[in-house]
Every structure is written in structure tokens, then in C-alpha cells.
Amino acid sequence: MSSPVTHHAVHAAPKGFLRRYIFSTDHKVIGKQYYLLALFSVFVGMLLSVLMRYHMIYPDAKVSWFEKLWPTGAAGGIMTPELYLSLMTMHGTIMVFFVLTTAPQSGFGNYFLPLQIGAEDMAFPVINMLSFWTTFAALVVLLAAFFVPGGAPLSGWTAYPPLSAVGEIAGPGQGTGQTLWILSIALFCAASLMGAINFIATTIDLRAKGMTLMRMPLTCWAWFVTAILSLLGFAVLLAAGILLLLDRTAGTSFFLPAGLVVNDQILNHKGGSPLLWQHLFWFFGHPEVYIAILPGMGLTSTVLSVFARKPIFGYRAMVYAILAIGFLGFLVWGHHMFVSGMNPYTGIAFSVLTMAIGVPSAIKTFNWIGTLWGARIRFTTPMLFALGFVSLFVTGGISGIFLGQPALDLYLHDTYFVVGHFHMIMGVAAIFGIFAGTYYWFPKMYGRMMNETLGKIHFYLTFIGVYAIFTPMHFVGVAGNPRRYPNFKEFEFLGELLPVHTFMTHAAFFTAAAQLIFLFNFFWSMKKGAKAPVNPWEATTLEWTVPSPPPHDNFGGRLPEVYRGAYEYSVPGAEKDYLMQNEPAVAVKE
Amino acid sequence: MPLAFIVWAFAIVIVYVFLARLWWFPPPINQHGIIYDQHFLSTLLVTGVIFFLAQLALGYVIVRYRDRGQRAVYSHGNNKLEVLWTSAAAVLFIGAVLASTRVYAGVHLGRPPENALRVEVLGKQFAWSFRYPGPDGKFGRTDIKLINDAGGNPFGLDDTDPAARDDIVTSALRVPVGTPVRLTLKSRDVIHNFFVRELRLKQDLVPGMEIPLVFQADKTGVYEIPCSELCGLGHHQMRSTLEVLTAEEFRRWEQAQVEQLRQLQQP
Ligand code: HEM
Ligand SMILES: [Cu+2]
Ligand SMILES: [Cu+2]
Numbered sequence: 072m073s074s075p076v077t078h079h080a081v082h083a084a085p086k087g088f089l090r091r092y093i094f095s096t097d098h099k100v101i102g103k104q105y106y107l108l109a110l111f112s113v114f115v116g117m118l119l120s121v122l123m124r125y126h127m128i129y130p131d132a133k134v135s136w137f138e139k140l141w142p143t144g145a146a147g148g149i150m151t152p153e154l155y156l157s158l159m160t161m162h163g164t165i166m167v168f169f170v171l172t173t174a175p176q177s178g179f180g181n182y183f184l185p186l187q188i189g190a191e192d193m194a195f196p197v198i199n200m201l202s203f204w205t206t207f208a209a210l211v212v213l214l215a216a217f218f219v220p221g222g223a224p225l226s227g228w229t230a231y232p233p234l235s236a237v238g239e240i241a242g243p244g245q246g247t248g249q250t251l252w253i254l255s256i257a258l259f260c261a262a263s264l265m266g267a268i269n270f271i272a273t274t275i276d277l278r279a280k281g282m283t284l285m286r287m288p289l290t291c292w293a294w295f296v297t298a299i300l301s302l303l304g305f306a307v308l309l310a311a312g313i314l315l316l317l318d319r320t321a322g323t324s325f326f327l328p329a330g331l332v333v334n335d336q337i338l339n340h341k342g343g344s345p346l347l348w349q350h351l352f353w354f355f356g357h358p359e360v361y362i363a364i365l366p367g368m369g370l371t372s373t374v375l376s377v378f379a380r381k382p383i384f385g386y387r388a389m390v391y392a393i394l395a396i397g398f399l400g401f402l403v404w405g406h407h408m409f410v411s412g413m414n415p416y417t418g419i420a421f422s423v424l425t426m427a428i429g430v431p432s433a434i435k436t437f438n439w440i441g442t443l444w445g446a447r448i449r450f451t452t453p454m455l456f457a458l459g460f461v462s463l464f465v466t467g468g469i470s471g472i473f474l475g476q477p478a479l480d481l482y483l484h485d486t487y488f489v490v491g492h493f494h495m496i497m498g499v500a501a502i503f504g505i506f507a508g509t510y511y512w513f514p515k516m517y518g519r520m521m522n523e524t525l526g527k528i529h530f531y532l533t534f535i536g537v538y539a540i541f542t543p544m545h546f547v548g549v550a551g552n553p554r555r556y557p558n559f560k561e562f563e564f565l566g567e568l569l570p571v572h573t574f575m576t577h578a579a580f581f582t583a584a585a586q587l588i589f590l591f592n593f594f595w596s597m598k599k600g601a602k603a604p605v606n607p608w609e610a611t612t613l614e615w616t617v618p619s620p621p622p623h624d625n626f627g628g629r630l631p632e633v634y635r636g637a638y639e640y641s642v643p644g645a646e647k648d649y650l651m652q653n654e655p656a657v658a659v660k661e
Numbered sequence: 662m663p664l665a666f667i668v669w670a671f672a673i674v675i676v677y678v679f680l681a682r683l684w685w686f687p688p689p690i691n692q693h694g695i696i697y698d699q700h701f702l703s704t705l706l707v708t709g710v711i712f713f714l715a716q717l718a719l720g721y722v723i724v725r726y727r728d729r730g731q732r733a734v735y736s737h738g739n740n741k742l743e744v745l746w747t748s749a750a751a752v753l754f755i756g757a758v759l760a761s762t763r764v765y766a767g768v769h770l771g772r773p774p775e776n777a778l779r780v781e782v783l784g785k786q787f788a789w790s791f792r793y794p795g796p797d798g799k800f801g802r803t804d805i806k807l808i809n810d811a812g813g814n815p816f817g818l819d820d821t822d823p824a825a826r827d828d829i830v831t832s833a834l835r836v837p838v839g840t841p842v843r844l845t846l847k848s849r850d851v852i853h854n855f856f857v858r859e860l861r862l863k864q865d866l867v868p869g870m871e872i873p874l875v876f877q878a879d880k881t882g883v884y885e886i887p888c889s890e891l892c893g894l895g896h897h898q899m900r901s902t903l904e905v906l907t908a909e910e911f912r913r914w915e916q917a918q919v920e921q922l923r924q925l926q927q928p
Contacts, residue, residue, distance in 0.1 A: 153894035227891050233868055234851040234893060241786070241851060242893040328869025332805050333850040334786065345852060345867050379726070385738035388747075410854065410863050412872045415769035419762055426754035433750035434743070436715065441742070443722040445734030450727065455664060458723065462668050465715045466675075469708045476757060478764035479701060482686075482861045485854060485889045531663070538671050546684040551858035553889045556897035562885055564687070564858070571684065641733040648733070 102182025163228030189279025293369025367504020384441030452526030467496025488548025519600030536582030787895030801825020
């Protein structure tokens with residue numbers, strides 16, 4: 072495929088503070104805005120998770136500031152089960168949408184897609200700005216749910232009806248709180264759709280001369296396919312959200328069947344199906360986990376190759392694997408519904424497709440190991456996080472082989488085994504991708520290096536910490552521990568598992584505390600870090616050809632021309648051990 | 662470098678915990694549970710080996726290929742290897758799922774035996790109720806307008822229907838040992854989930870649906886039923902028990918219930 076030349080109008084750097092830093096249309100500013108939004112969110116989400124873990128092992132503890140924060144939910148300083156569930160709902164929602172969807176794709180993608188393909192900006196800069204501010208509004212609306220009567224919703228990030236559809240009678244938080252949740256998600260969907268269009272158009276239209284698809288860094292492939300997943304997935308979630316809103320407010324019955332008696336009240340609905348929501352939700356929800364992880368995979372591939380000083384092993388296989396994951400990702404949503412009452416034959420079909428999607432994931436792992444084989448590894452902080460990503464991805468992937476089999480899911484569904492699984496693969500693996508990206512790209516984004524010593528300490532503590540939190544979840548899951556339980560007082564068999572929960576809670580405190588090192592490093596380095604050179608990691612892709620940070624129009628008005636693929640390291644006969652993508656053919660000594 | 666040892670240490674600990682079964686399933690009480698455990702074990706074995714080898718390899722390359730001044734190999738990959746591991750993964754994954762389909766089909770695709778004891782299971786925020794058809798073998802008419810939890814009528818049994826008058830309603834599930842049981846799962850408000858660990862069975866109760874679930878418990882005892890689908894603020898308290906009685910105990914219990922109902926209904 073030939074590379075279209077950009078017809079993009081050159082825009083000069085705007086003057087005023089507002090246009091420059093707040094309502095900016097510069098993809099780099101927007102990328103940073105997204106990143107900082109995600110950073111704020113991840114700390115809120117983490118704080119909530121720590122409170123949850125605390126409540127699980129000390130359900131009756133009196134903590135005076137709980138009451139200050141939640142006068143009804145924690146009256147007298149004792150957290151109620153409904154408060155636990157609302158923290159859980161907000162934790163999951165914040166993490167999935169405002170962290171994992173936001174940082175790797177909208178944050179890094181926005182900043183680095185144009186730079187890596189040699190463009191001056193995204194295809195639609197104004198839509199880009201709109202999409203950020205819509206995401207911002209979505210976050211504000213979501214957090215507002217904490218402050219309305221009844222508090223935040225308690226139906227989980229999956230919001231299954233009827234619980235999410237019948238209003239306050241189903242529980243505190245199910246009134247205004249749940250409505251705000253739906254509005255927030257709807258806004259988020261709209262923002263993601265705008266973002267997706269932008270990524271797709273940019274990738275297709277704005278590649279520099281010579282940047283063929285098969286020369287793109289794997290990060291760009293990942294962002295591109297992720298954008299396609301977003302476009303198809305969020306469109307469906309948006310529609311589903313609107314239907315749910317109608318059921319709640321307009322008396323429709325999309326998800327509500329006849330004969331409901333909730334809290335002694337007979338409801339006047341008929342003809343709807345709770346399973347319909349699950350189908351629509353997971354049609355989005357499964358691709359969503361790939362939306363969260365694909366950019367991390369792309370980045371891990373790149374970082375491994377850079378610091379292994381070796382070409383990526385099986386570039387083509389990697390591209391095909393991303394495409395296969397993207398395609399199959401839309402055919403496996405039913406694996407979340409094996410015990411939902413769905414037709415068992417459907418379950419079997421979904422399970423075969425689910426196992427099929429395991430294949431490209433395995434391919435990626437093999438190729439990562441292949442990339443490292445015969446390498447010359449530089450253990451920088453981004454590299455450590457990328458290696459950690461591989462380890463976590465393997466661990467999380469293995470438990471997926473259990474859950475993908477409906478037979479085994481007959482027991483494991485909705486136990487802590489699932490919580491362990493998705494935290495490993497979608498949660499922390501993706502977070503490791505974000506950390507790798509942060510340490511790797513920070514110099515380009517802020518013009519200064521992050522502190523390596525602090526970075527390494529942060530890595531080791533976090534790596535040990537997340538294994539310590541999430542591995543034991545598999546163990547209690549095998550023992551049958553249900554998820555979404557605020558405490559374990561009512562069941563004999565759960566009492567026996569309490570020591571494990573106590574361990575996990577302490578591991579969570581430890582890991583959360585370790586994140587303060589990162590926070591400090593991040594803001595300290597922004598002001599005080601060593602000045603970053605143009606190409607501190609000796610990497611080959613185009614963002615490392617421009618100053619750190621890049622000028623407003625990225626390439627100073629002269630778009631680069633690309634001569635080779637993104638992973639030319641240790642080329643025999645070359646002078647240096649890496650060849651930039653835009654270096655014209657060099658004399659290679661045979 | 663230290664990373665390699667940490668990765669190995671975690672791999673060893675995880676494998677050890679699973680092998681030593683420090684935390685494990687309770688012993689199964691039915692045939693399906695036995696097959697389930699076998700299938701779980703074989704999956705664990707295969708994936709455990711893959712897990713261990715993968716983490717081992719990761720640690721190995723970290724140690725072996727750390728920067729010691731060597732030159733990295735210039736290689737873009739190896740198509741033979743790609744084909745090899747792609748097909749190996751495909752065979753393994755698809756093989757596992759096909760093998761497990763038997764276990765799943767045994768639960769959901771079999772015909773319930775004619776002589777199965779029929780019990781209706783009703784979930785509501787946040788309690789379980791169970792209904793037996795009584796001596797006439799028929800579930801009587803219900804009407805949601807008659808639902809009265811405090812009055813002991815969570816199903817809304819309609820007393821004007823003779824078939825309803827002898828229906829036994831309880832808050833624990835009692836079944837005779839060694840007898841097939843056919844549950845019909847229903848919910849009247851939100852989604853709940855019926856889970857008995859010892860049976861290795863889990864099934865949602867969905868409002869508007871009647872979902873069958875067949876099992877046969879072969880060991881007497883009392884087993885906990887934790888609701889396993891988020892249903893609201895009392896989800897973690899939604900507990901009942903499965904009591905597997907000997908045939909004789911069950912008969913006596915059923916008789917006592919029938920007798921009690923009769924007395925209650927005397928004018
Ligand atoms: C310090 C790290 C974290 C800890 C200690 C933690 C802990 C927890 C806990 C205790 C639950 C509730 C389990 C339950 O009651 O069923 C939970 C749920 C969840 N977490 Fe995390 N988590 C952490 C990080 C993350 C990250 C990085 C993600 C990103 C994907 C994430 C996503 C979720 C989701 C989606 C849920 C499900 C919420 C629901 O059931 O609706 N968590 N987490
Ligand atoms: Cu899925
Ligand atoms: Cu429940």
C-alpha cells in the first residue's frame with residue numbers, strides 16, 4: 072500500500088493560556104490531559120479498593136473519617152455493606168473506563184500515534200478536544216454519584232438489570248446514583264466514538280511517506296485495532312445504556328419481564344429480558360478487555376525490542392495476532408454468560424470461540440520470548456515493566472483457560488477466581504503496560520528523564536505486591552469464595568478463608584503505598600529530572616527523531632520520510648546497533 | 662536480574678500451593694462433581710506445565726541474555742516456529758474445551774429422569790424459598806398479588822386451588838440421598854444465583870425465566886448455598902442450606918410437613 076501524503080492544514084501554535092493548555096486541539100496536549108485524567112482516576116480507584124479490602128477483614132471497625140466522607144453509608148463510622156458495594160461499583164467503573172480505556176489509548180495513543188506515523192496532528196483536532204472534554208464530563212458525572220441522596224450505585228460495573236433498572240426500591244444508590252452512572256457511561260461512549268473515528272482516520276490517512284502499514288510500530292497497529300473495537304463496542308453500549316435509561320425513566324420494558332415483585336412492590340412491566348442486557352453489555356464488554364490490553368501489548372512488544380536491542384520476533388505474526396484478537400474478540404462475549412440461563416448449545420459454541428482467541432494471545436507470548444532470545448538486555452525501568460507485563464499476561468492467561476470452559480465455569484463463575492483472573496490480565500497487566508509507557512515516553516512528553524532508581528524500586532515493590540494481592544484470589548476462588556461480598560460473616564466455609572483475605576488486604580496496603588513512590592517520581596522528575604536528549608533509549612521510531620518535548624507542529628514543518636520497519640536493532644554491519652526509521656539507506660558494511 | 666528469581670519464586674509458590682491443595686474444593690457429593698474434579702485436575706496439569714515452563718523461560722532469558730557486552734542476534738523471526746506453536750496452542754486449547762464439553766453436557770443437555778423429585782427454587786432479595794408439590798405431585802396456582810413473606814407465602818400460593826393447598830414451602834432445600842432432583846429456578850425481583858460448592862453446580866435465577874437444574878446428591882450432610890450473583894445490599898447474607906437426608910429421614914420430614922399443613926388448614 073502506498074502512503075498517502077498528509078493534506079493536513081498546518082496550524083500555528085495558539086497564543087492564550089486557555090487555547091494552549093485547556094481547550095487545546097494539539098494532540099500532545101490532549102494526550103497529556105487524558106493521561107492526567109487517568110492518573111487522577113487510578114488513584115481514586117485504588118483508594119476505593121483499599122477501603123474495600125479493609126472493610127472485608129474489619130467489617131465492624133469504626134473509623135471516624137468514614138462518617139465524614141459518607142454520613143449515611145458509614146453512619147457512626149461503620150461502613151455498611153451497601154457502601155462497600157457502591158465503592159466496588161465505582162472502583163470497577165473508574166478502573167475500566169477512566170483508567171484502562173483512557174490512559175493507553177486516548178492518552179498515549181493521542182500523543183504518540185501522530186508522532187510515530189509522521190503526522191502533524193490527529194485527523195480531526197477539534198473532535199479530539201471535544202472527545203477529551205466529554206470524557207472529563209463523564210468522570211465528573213460519575214463521581215457526582217457519591218454525593219447524591221442514596222449514594223453511588225451498587226450494581227457493579229456490569230449493571231445487570233433488573234437490579235439496575237427498577238430504581239431505588241432495589242437498594243440505596245439505585246435511584247439517582249444509578250441514573251448518573253448510566254449518563255456517565257453514555258457520555259464516555261460518545262467520547263470514545265469520537266476518539267475512535269479520529270484514530271482510524273489518522274492511521275489510514277496521515278501516515279508519512281514510506282510509512283506503509285507493515286512498517287508501522289506495533290503500538291500503532293494496536294491503537295488502530297483498538298479504535299475499531301471501540302467504534303463497534305461503544306456504539307452498542309451507548310444504545311444499551313439508552314435502553315436501560317428508558318426502562319428506568321420512561322416505563323419501557325426492554326430488560327424487565329412481567330411479574331416483578333421488588334421489595335414488596337408489584338411492578339408494571341412486561342415483555343423484556345434481563346438476558347438481553349447481558350448480551351448487549353458483553354458484546355461491548357469483552358472487546359473492552361482487549362481495548363484495555365491491546366495497546367499494552369503493542370507497547371510491550373516495542374519496549375522489549377528496544378531494550379533487547381533485537382528486532383521484534385515475528386512482526387507479521389504479531390500483526391496478524393492483533394487482527395485476529397480484534398476479530399475474534401467480537402465473537403466470544405457469551406463466555407461471560409455460561410451460567411446465565413442462556414441456551415447450553417450457545418455456551419458450547421462460545422467456549423470453542425473463546426479457546427480460539429487464546430491462540431493469538433499465546434502467539435504473542437511466544438514471540439515476546441522469541442524477541443528476548445539471543446538479546447542483549449538493558450534493564451531499564453520501562454523494560455522491567457514490560458517483562459513484568461509478560462509474566463502477568465501468562466499468569467492471567469492461564470486462568471482464562473479454566474474460565475473459558477463452561478464445564479469449569481459451572482463452579483468458578485462469580486468466585487474470586489474470576490476476580491483474580493481479570494485483575495491479573497486486564498487490570499494489572501494493562502497497568503504495567505501503562506507504567507512501561509510512562510517510564511518510556513515521559514522523557515519525550517516532559518523533556519526530562521524520570522529517576523531510574525526510584526523507578527526500579529517502584530517496579531519491584533509493585534511486581535511483588537500485585538502477585539501477592541491477586542494470586543491468593545485464585546486460591547479462595549477454588550475454595551468457592553463468591554465475589555462481591557462485603558464481608559464473610561454469614562458463611563461457615565468463608566470463615567475459614569479469612570486468613571487469606573487478611574493477607575491480601577495487607578498486600579493491597581503495601582502495593583498502594585508503593586504507588587506513592589511513582590507519584591513522587593512523576594511530579595519530581597517533571598520539574599527536576601535530568602534533561603532528556605532527543606533519543607535517550609536509542610530507539611528507532613519517529614517520535615525519537617524530534618526534540619523532547621516536540622514542537623507544536625511535531626516535525627518542524629518538514630514531514631519525515633520512512634525507509635524501513637520499526638525494529639531494526641543490531642543490524643549486522645551497521646555502525647550503531649539501531650537504524651532509525653527515517654534514516655536514508657546507509658552504507659552497510661557487508 | 663533479580664526479576665528472574667522473583668518470577669521463578671512466584672512460579673514455584675503458585676505451583677506448590679496448587680499441588681499441595683492448601684486451599685481446595687470441598688469433596689464432591691455427586692457423580693458430576695467427581696468428573697468435574699477430574700477435568701479440573703487435567704486442565705490444571707496441562708496449564709500448570711505451560712505456566713511453569715513459560716515463567717521459567719522468561720526468567721531464563723532474563724538471566725542468560727542480560728547485557729554482558731555480547732552482540733544481539735539479528736533475526737526477524739522464524740516461520741516454522743510460528744506455525745509450530747500456533748498449531749500446538751490451537752490443538753491444546755480446542756482439545757481442552759472439547760474434552761470439557763462432555764462435563765457440561767452431562768449437566769445441561771441430559772433429560773431429567775422420570776422419577777426425579779421436583780422442587781421449585783425462588784430467589785428474592787435476600788432469601789431463598791423452596792416449594793415441593795406435596796402429596797398430589799402438582800404445583801398449585803400462584804398469584805403475585807398473594808405474595809406475603811411475613812405470612813409465610815413467598816410464592817403467592819393461591820389457597821383456592823386445591824393443588825396449591827398441599828404445596829410445602831421451606832427455607833432450606835431438603836432432598837433424599839441418591840435420588841435425582843429436578844430444580845426449577847425462578848426469581849421474582851432481580852438476578853440471583855444458586856450455588857452448591859459440593860455439587861460443583863451454579864446457575865442463575867433470572868426473573869421471567871424458569872431454568873431447570875438437575876442433580877443427584879450421593880452423600881448425606883448439610884451444605885451451604887451462597888447466593889452467587891450480585892443482588893443488592895444483602896447479597897452476602899443470602900444463605901440457605903442443602904440438606905441431603907437419608908430416604909427414611911426425608912420421608913419422615915415430608916410427612917411431618919404435610920401433617921403440619923393439614924392442621925394449619927383446619928378451620
Ligand atoms: C491496588 C490494586 C487493586 C485492588 C486491591 C483491587 C481490589 C478489588 C476488589 C477487592 C474488588 C472487589 C471484588 C468483589 O467484591 O467482587 C475489585 C473489583 C474490581 N476491580 Fe479491582 N483492585 C485493584 C486494581 C484494579 C485495577 C487496576 C483494575 C482495572 C481493570 C481493577 C478492576 C476491577 C473491576 C472491573 C472490578 C469488578 C467490579 C465489579 O464487580 O463490578 N481493579 N477490585
Ligand atoms: Cu470476555
Ligand atoms: Cu445475591
